[in-house]
Amino acid sequence: MFKSEVKSEIGEDISILIKLDNHPWNYLCECGDASKLTVKDIQNSNAVFISHTHIDHFANFDSVFRHQIGIQRRVVICGPKGIAEQVRNRIKSYTWNLIKKGSIIYEIRELISEEKVIIYELEPPLWDLKKINETQGNVIFKDKSFEVSAVLLNHKIPTLAYKFKENDTTKIDIQASGFKGGKWVKELKETFDKQDTEAIISIEAKDYKSESLFHLLHIQKGDSVGVIMDHAANEENHSKIKNHFFECQKVFIESFYKAEDKESAITNYHSYSTMSAKVMREAKVVEAIPVHFSRKYKEDEILEIKREFDLELKNKS
Numbered sequence: 001m002f003k004s005e006v007k008s009e010i011g012e013d014i015s016i017l018i019k020l021d022n023h024p025w026n027y028l029c030e031c032g033d034a035s036k037l038t039v040k041d042i043q044n045s046n047a048v049f050i051s052h053t054h055i056d057h058f059a060n061f062d063s064v065f066r067h068q069i070g071i072q073r074r075v076v077i078c079g080p081k082g083i084a085e086q087v088r089n090r091i092k093s094y095t096w097n098l099i100k101k102g103s104i105i106y107e108i109r110e111l112i113s114e115e116k117v118i119i120y121e122l123e124p125p126l127w128d129l130k131k132i133n134e135t136q137g138n139v140i141f142k143d144k145s146f147e148v149s150a151v152l153l154n155h156k157i158p159t160l161a162y163k164f165k166e167n168d169t170t171k172i173d174i175q176a177s178g179f180k181g182g183k184w185v186k187e188l189k190e191t192f193d194k195q196d197t198e199a200i201i202s203i204e205a206k207d208y209k210s211e212s213l214f215h216l217l218h219i220q221k222g223d224s225v226g227v228i229m230d231h232a233a234n235e236e237n238h239s240k241i242k243n244h245f246f247e248c249q250k251v252f253i254e255s256f257y258k259a260e261d262k263e264s265a266i267t268n269y270h271s272y273s274t275m276s277a278k279v280m281r282e283a284k285v286v287e288a289i290p291v292h293f294s295r296k297y298k299e300d301e302i303l304e305i306k307r308e309f310d311l312e313l314k315n316k317s
């Protein structure tokens with residue numbers, strides 16, 4: 001299960017922290033102002049996901065590397081085409097003569113199209129950008145228990161909308177099986193995952209054909225959480241969102257404007273309350289959360305955005 005939390009207060013920009021049960025690291029989405037984001041949250045982050053580099057999504061990146069210098073490990077930064085150079089430029093605006101090689105390594109992954117990721121490396125003290133690899137497809141981060149894929153949305157520039165998807169797992173109900181647990185459980189799960197129907201599984205000194213035990217197993221669907229930042233509320237973006245985030249467990253979606261300020265949303269390639277809710281409803285997202293509101297709104301207007309969003313989300317027509 002993922003645990004996700006908005007780390008920005010009302011009136012600040014946007015930053016969301018994602019954690020996974022039984023997993024040691026944090027995953028930071030967006031680097032806008034976020035007073036609830038702690039030094040520990042940053043130091044325990046294993047990867048940072050940036051949708052695009054408008055200042056409200058990237059201004060707090062200085063705090064991120066400020067607190068990560070010295071952690072002596074690799075941190076991945078994911079973002080759109082050009083972010084590798086922007087990260088390097090940000091870092092190089094400081095003086096690094098006392099910082100040694102190995103105090104951190106940034107691995108920067110640019111999704112340059114929905115079919116290709118280019119990977120760079122950046123290290124102190126010189127911070128020269130080195131291209132080290134490229135991969136095919138839109139999976140930009142992968143761990144043994146989950147992966148993150150992205151689609152490119154149009155916000156007058158490409159922005160990345162990320163989906164964290166935990167792996168599906170094979171489960172057994174030991175009590176219902178009538179057997180005692182043992183190493184056969186692991187063997188059975190492995191043969192099931194490989195769909196090896198002929199393997200022999202020994203339980204309590206008796207041999208069984210693997211297929212005859214498959215009914216004891218079931219697949220538990222992995223959790224999923226999405227982060228959809230700035231995007232124009234248009235048909236092309238909506239169709240990508242509905243496709244990529246279909247039946248997602250939880251999605252944070254920008255709802256920058258109130259419905260009555262729809263014209264501003266159109267002008268600025270943003271979305272607005274009712275449209276963000278509509279696309280979440282149509283994507284059959286289980287829990288949809290509106291985030292990232294224009295700073296021109298006061299607290300009561302933000303409550304109104306949330307009300308408009310919730311009403312539209314429940315709209316059955």
Ligand SMILES: [Zn+2]
Pocket residue numbers: 052054155230
């Ligand atoms: Zn933007």
Ligand SMILES: [Zn+2]
Pocket residue numbers: 054056057230292
């Ligand atoms: Zn923004």
